[in-house]
Amino acid sequence: MNMYISGLGNISAGSPFDNDFQNNKAINDSRILHPVEPQYKDYIDPKISRRLSRIIKMGLASAKMALNDASVDIPDGIITGTAIGCIEDTEKFLNSVIEGHEELPSPSAFISSTHNSISSQIAIALKCHGYNSTFSSRGFSFESALMDAMMQIDEKPGLKFLAGSVDELTDKLADILENFEIAFNLNLNKNKFPYGEGAAFFLLSGEKKNMRYGKISSVKMIYNNSDENILDVIENYYNDNKSIKDKTDLVLFGGEIDEVIPVSKIFADCGVILFKKYCGEYFTSTSYALYFACMLLKNGLKNISFDAGNSTTVSKIVLINKFNNKYYSFVTVEND
C-alpha cells in the first residue's frame, strides 16, 4: 500500500532550515513552542475567520495550504487527528457552566468545542461532502488518520484524501501538564523538550503520478504497556520487518536525547534527528515529522545537522515516535 503525497501545509514553531530558529536560545529554552501562525486572511474568508477559534483556524489554514500546494479544489475525504481537540473552547464552556452555576451559558463555545469541528469546518469551507472523520486517540491520533486514509486509498487508489492533525496548547493546559510531571514524577531528569502545538495536513492519493514529495510506504502503530525499553521495541519491529528498514537514509526520531546513538546503530549509523527540538512535544507531533521528511526529500540535506550518525543522501526516511512510553509509531516515507 503506497500513499503518494502531492501537497502539504504546515503551521509549526519553526523550521530546521531556518538557522535563526536553530540558534535562538530564547526560543529553545521556553516552556512552550508556539507556532508561527500565517496571515489567516490568505486562507480563510475574514468574515468566517472572526468566528473561528485558533485551533480551527490553524487546521483550516494548513488544510488550504495543502490543497493549494497540490492544486486540488475539493478532496474525496477529510481525516483529522487531534488528541485534545478544541481545548480553548472546552475550557471556556466548562468555566461558564461552573462559574455561571449552569444558568444558560452561551452556546458558541460548546458548538465549537467538539473534536470534529475542525474536520467539519474544513468540509464546510470546501463544500466537501465526502468521507469525514476525526481521531482522538492520544499518541496515535495522527497515525490513525494516516491509517484510515491508507485503507480507503488502498480500496480505491484514485481517491484523494486530505489527512492531517492539529493540537493546540493553552497556558492552562501547559500548567496542568507541568503539574502532572511533578505529581507523577514524569520525565523530571530527562532532557525535556518544550511543550508544542501545531498543524499539518497532507494531500494523499494512490496514484504515483501525484507524487510531488514522496510516498508513505508503511504506517505501523504499536501499543506497548509493558515498560519495555524503546530500543527493544524498535529493534524487534524492524527485525520482523527487514525490508521496511533496508536502505533507510535518515531517522526522524521523537524519543529522548540519550537514545539517539543506539537508534542510529540500529540503522547502520545513518543520521538521526530529534525532530521535537523544532516542534516541541505534543500528541500529534508525528505530523510535523512527516512535513519535515517531505521537505528533506524535496530539498536534500544541505545545512542539516544530525543528533547522531550521518547521512549523505536522502531517499528513504523513517519516522519513529513515542508517546508516554506506550504509544510507538513507525512511518516510512520515500521517493523512489
Added chain:
Amino acid sequence: MSHRIFVTGIGIVCAAGNSASETLSSLAAQKSGISGMQYLDSRLKDLFPVGEVKLSNKDLCDNLSLPIKNYSRTYLLALAAAREAAGEMIENYNSSRLGIVSGSTVGGMDLSEKYFQSVYAGIDADISDLKQHDCGFSTEFIADKLGIKGYLSTVSTACSSSANSIIHASMLIKSGIIDAAVAGGVDSLAKFTLNGFNSLKILDSKLCSPFDENRNGLNLGEGAAFLFIESERSASSHMNDVICEIKGFGNSCDAFHQTAMSEEGIGPKLAMRSALNSALLDPSEIDYINLHGTGTSNNDLSEGLAIEEVFSGAIPFYSSTKSYTGHTLGAAGAVEAVISALSLKTNTIYPNINFATRMKELSTAPVSAIMKKDNLRNIMSNSFGFGGNNSSIIFSKVE
C-alpha cells in the same frame, strides 16, 4: 465488500438495561429507561429527564471487581459493555491480531468537571482527575484490561463517533491488519453536555417523541455499547456463533453548518446511499431503519426527508429507539448497532414509544407497535452528528 465482517458478540449498558438481555427485555416491554436524574449532580436535575444508567459508580466498580477509585464513569460504562461483548472468548485470540476501536464525544468530562468545580470552590482538587479527560483514555484502559495489543484507536465525530469506530474497525479487518476487534463507544452524562444541549435549547422537558409532529427536542442519555466483530475466517476457526454481519457502511459530511443539518439532508442521503452501494443492496432490500431520530425538529425533518428520497416508493419500516435510551451521544451508533443486532436475532422491530402524530412533511410514520417480522434480513442504522458527520451501517442476517 471483499471480506465479510461477522458480529459474534454484543455488549451494552444504557438506561434501558445493564446488559443486552436486560435491554432486550425493556424493548420487548416497550419500557423506556428515561427518567428523573439520580446520579449526576446538576442544577438542571428537575428540569429535564435523562437516560441515566441505573447504577452508581460504586455499583459499576463492584460489578467489574474493581477497587473503588476515582474512575471516570466513562471508563466504567465502557469496560462493562466491552467485557460483555468480548466475553470469555477473547482469551482464545492472539492478542496482537486483536484491536479495539472506541468512540467518544467528551471522554472523562465527569472527572474534569469535578476537578474544576473543586478549584472554583477553593477546595482541594486532585489533579489525577484530569488524567482521564481525553477521549482516548478509556480505550487505552480497556485495551490494558482485556489484553488487546494489535490495534487501538479512538474516534471522535460527535454523535456518530461509535458508528465510525465500527466502520474503522471493519476496514481494519477487511484490510487484514487485525482479525477481530472490540468496536463501539461510550459517553457518560456530564454537566458539560447537558448544559451544552440546553444552551442550544434542544432538550425536551418531557419524554422525547422522535418523528412526531409535536416533537420538542431530545433527552440526553449515557451508556456504552460494543460489538465483537471478526473476519469470516476468524469466526469459523473459533467456532463462534454469528449474530449477524456488517454488510456495508457509508460515511459522508453534510458540510452545511457546525450544529444544524441541511433541511434536505444532503449528508444523510449520501451516507445511506453509500452504505447501500457498499452492501450491494437495492433500497427495497432494507427491511427496517433504526433511525438517528433524536427528537429535535431539525434532525427528524432532515432525516425523514432524506429517507423519503433515498427509498422513494418503498419506504421501509423505521423507528427511533432513543425513546428508550435517550441520546447517548458518542455511544449512540454502537447502542443502536446492538439494538439492530437484537432485532435481527429476535425477528422483531421495536417501536417508537411516545409517538402520536405523523409529521406533516412526511408520507409515513414510524413503527409504533411492536412488530414480529420473520423475514427481517437487512437493517440500516443511521448515526448523524454535529459537524455534519453522517454515517449509516447495514446489519444483515447471515445467509
